[in-house]
Amino acid sequence: MSDTRTQIRRHVRDTPGVHFNQVGRDLDIATGQVQYHLRRLVRNDELAVERIGGRTHYFDPSFDPWERRALAFLRRETPREIIVRLHADGPKRPKALASDLDLARSTISWHVSTLAENGIVEKSDDRPMTLALNRPDRTAELLGVVSPSLPDRLVDRFVRTVDELFD
Numbered sequence: 001m002s003d004t005r006t007q008i009r010r011h012v013r014d015t016p017g018v019h020f021n022q023v024g025r026d027l028d029i030a031t032g033q034v035q036y037h038l039r040r041l042v043r044n045d046e047l048a049v050e051r052i053g054g055r056t057h058y059f060d061p062s063f064d065p066w067e068r069r070a071l072a073f074l075r076r077e078t079p080r081e082i083i084v085r086l087h088a089d090g091p092k093r094p095k096a097l098a099s100d101l102d103l104a105r106s107t108i109s110w111h112v113s114t115l116a117e118n119g120i121v122e123k124s125d126d127r128p129m130t131l132a133l134n135r136p137d138r139t140a141e142l143l144g145v146v147s148p149s150l151p152d153r154l155v156d157r158f159v160r161t162v163d164e165l166f167d
Helices: 003-014 020-027 031-043 065-074 077-089 094-101 105-117 136-143 150-165
Strands: 048-052 055-059 121-123 131-133
Touching: 003 020, 003 031, 020 031, 020 055, 031 048, 048 065, 055 065, 065 077, 065 136, 077 094, 077 105, 077 121, 077 131, 077 136, 094 105, 105 121, 131 136
Parallel strands: none
Antiparallel strands: 048 055, 121 131
16 A cells, blocks of 8 residues: 555544545645545545535544534534534523623524434424434533644634625
8 A cells, every 4th residue: 555545544533533635735746646545545444535515524434423523523613613612511402502602693504404304413303492412422522532724713713704704
């Protein structure tokens, strides 16, 4: 196996849920090379790949599908903030969450819906609705594994700024 492929495999295992573009940036490897080696690693079952929320993420195959989705969302600032707040405070109403995080309710609604569709967050059936983590103990463990990248944080901050303009 090539040194580049070994380097990419090690990087993905050290940063589970890293998305495609970030691999090339982190390792300073051309996009075509990253694409070629990732494809080979996935084909050889050395890495797992998931398309989550519009991005392609890579994982060690030991993570189950739910963990892969959770890790992908934990790599993004706004979903991570929502998850951290729910973990720290327990079940919350969307309005309180928006206030706590200083985000528009529409932003919270969009992210919570996506998190719920992926089984990370549960929405209660009662009115007013409350939100809770689906697997709080495992989520807490995964929080220690992930820190969002700078480009991910910048994109989220840009979205937040635009959101404030329309508020």
